[in-house]
Amino acid sequence: MNTAPKITCRDTTWLVSESQDRPLTESESRALEQHIAECPLCSKASVQFQVLFRQLRTYFDREASNGDPS
């Protein structure tokens, strides 16, 4: 019962982008998680996106989010 709809790598890039602007639906999140778990290319890409998003946040100084201990 937990099988999410199959999506392509290209679909995942849309969901990763949209997750920054709106909450994904439950089935979108499941499809995304499942694809990333099974696809080594997307798991690399998603790490890159997360680093990018995190650093953009720091760069634009959302004040308290600058949690660098160094």
Place this chain on the structure above:
Amino acid sequence: MSDLVDEAEEFDAQVAAYRPVLLKLALVQLQDRAAAEDAVQETLLAALSGRKSFRREASIKTWLISIMKYKILDIIRSKKRHQFAASKFDDIDYDISAFDGLFDGTGCWRDMKDPWTDPESVTERAAFFKVLEACLTRLPEKTSRAFMMREWLEIEANEIQQLLNITPGHLRILLYRARMQLRLCMDMNWRRG
């Protein structure tokens, strides 16, 4: 001359040096030279009189950009903005075929290098931001305007659609393009030593 005076002068000079960077950012958002100059001027004045609120660990540039953010938001949201809204978003293409080459016929990545990680030291972060800035400036102007509204000004998607008078689908494409292009640009230009 005392150290304190030296320090204040140096600070003023550093702040002033960021004028061009700020002006460029303001121009993209306001599309009006005089309004952009005003926003920058106000930002610089606020910075010069607020030196004490500057946190050492932040870069001056980041601090200035965060001051200007609220000035720009005020202008964009004020009634005055009608006069700045000249930029048209219906004359650009919303085509995303530029990314076709990244995927094969079944929508699978052709290739993906090992992920990069977050910069760890202050120097490394500075280097990362330098590349990030270069990548940001390479975004096409309207893509950049929409993306910066979201990422820098933190305006919700709904409001951006209204401000730019574009459809949800078109905004979605602009933001997607910006993020795809930035990831690609960082991937090609950012490698840890």
